[in-house]
Amino acid sequence: MTAPRTHIFRLLKWGRILARHGALKGLEAAPQTPPEVRRLFRIARLGASVPKTPDYAGAFRAIGPAAIKLGQTLATRPDLVGEEAAINLLSLQDSLPPVPFPEIRAEIELGLGGPLERFFAHVDPVPVGAASIAQVHRGTTIEGRDVAIKVLRPGVRKNFARDIETYEWAAAHLEALGGEATRLRPQLTIANFKRWTMRELDLRREAASASELASAMDGHPGYRVPEIDWDRTCGTVMTLEWIDGIKISNREALIAAGHDLPDLARRLVLAFLRQAIAGGFFHADMHQGNLFVAPDSTIVAIDFGIMGRINRQARFWLAEILYGLTTGNYKRVAEIHFEAQYVPSYHNVDEFATALRAVGEP
Ligand SMILES: Nc1ncnc2c1ncn2[C@@H]1O[C@H](COP(=O)(O)OP(=O)(O)O)[C@@H](O)[C@H]1O
Ligand SMILES: [Mg+2]
Known part of the structure; x- marks a missing residue:
């Protein structure tokens, strides 16, 4: 105490x-x-x-x-x-000043239980990203696979x-x-x-989320999740397949590479609906810094520290709300909000439907 x-x-x-x-x-x-x-x-x-x-x-x-x-x-x-x-x-x-590499090396060796050279042929000492909880380095495994190594900042836990x-x-x-x-x-x-x-401070858990999402999205076209290297992953270190792609935030580069933007947008929405509504397990940190577009145009998600779960009942509600909004059935959308108690029952359903229309039509 x-x-x-x-x-x-x-x-x-x-x-x-x-x-x-x-x-x-x-x-x-x-x-x-x-x-x-x-x-x-x-x-x-x-x-x-x-x-x-x-x-x-x-x-x-x-x-x-x-x-x-x-x-x-x-x-x-x-x-x-x-x-x-x-x-x-x-x-x-925004990114933060990175932790110097010797400290990161020590953290990897402590986490994986051995000298760095036993696991990696090479690790770039300059990180590709440094945030408040973790930083990411590019590396090559001793078998020659290109990987990203995410390491918790020493002492952060x-x-x-x-x-x-x-x-x-x-x-x-x-x-x-x-x-x-x-x-x-x-x-x-x-x-x-x-x-x-x-949860975010346990990288083994993040790796498990990536793996769960990968199996849930198996066979879904045009979207995938990088493979986890479990032999080089523990609570403080996560190693995963390196993704050579363009960040989806970099619109200019996407256009220059000839990607079809409306098609990317459509696939991203479908991937989200498949996760949230069909599966009830979704990538909940899906901002433009956590999405890559691979050369073959596949959308690749990274960063699985924050995931969402929605139960079956709520998935039906969410689906009906989205369907109602896209088809202009505001009365039904309003009713669902009351049924789900998203809106307290002392409000008026028809008034709420009008308010929804005021947002939905424009
Ligand atoms: N598998 C990967 N392939 C290529 N770059 C990666 C990969 N994983 C992470 N990165 C790079 O490292 C950055 C930070 O990784 P991320 O998992 O998003 O960490 P954070 O939780 O700190 O946002 C990413 O924005 C990306 O640029
Ligand atoms: Mg991120």
Whole structure:
């Protein structure tokens, strides 16, 4: 058990970093902020020089990887944090300074249990990508296969576990204050955050998701998942087939290579529907940085840290909603939202159908 004074010390340290980036001002001014929390903020910013425009992303980056992840989550909720903060937080998706290769080598050797040379003929010391949780290096196995090696940042698991413990402590105390602080259910929010990030911190689990998706999509034309190299995969290292392709975000290059863009779009949508609606297991981090187009035009997905599951009933609802929206049957779409309790029953179905039409027709 970590002592309360350790949690308080960490919170004050983070509070001070937030204050120096001007990230506490909004919260301090908000009328809903409990007076106890406001007092803590005042102590945190004591004597700090506070900039005019808040830099939330800079503050989260300075605090550490768990805060970066939390910030990335908040970036998707402009309804909670406000438009301006959400836009600022989006920069947390940019790449970070990489971990020097000697440390990555040590992490691979520790994870796989032997000298690097026993597994790889060559590993490029310059990473192809470096994010808050992991970085990726290109390499060749001793058998001569081209691979991508994804390695957790050294210490990231311990770091997360430690910080989340303090989040939990703070959430419990916040919730006990009552009022607005209780209504936002901070403990449940942190529990969810913990569940999702702990999954991302286990690369063997990510490899298993890739493998599960590969079998689910077996035989689906024009879409595939790279093969996992299980002999070189553990909790902290994942080795998979290297994909020589164009990132789907690089529109110019796709056109230059002669790919048929409308056909790619159609296949991507079909691949998603096949996963989510037919299978109920889908790639839930399907942004343009995680999709490649191979020379033969096959779409290849990477990065399986976040996957979604939908039960059978919800798949029917989702299918009916999409079908209703594309065929203009707004009444049916509205009814499903009530049936599924996506919309509370005290609203009016016909009003909701009109609102859907206002969005769907244009
Ligand atoms: N199998 C692969 N083949 C080629 N490049 C890869 C492969 N896997 C990852 N990469 C490169 O590394 C980057 C980061 O990998 P990714 O799995 O998306 O990690 P993160 O979870 O940090 O986003 C990718 O955007 C891509 O450029
Ligand atoms: Mg990625």
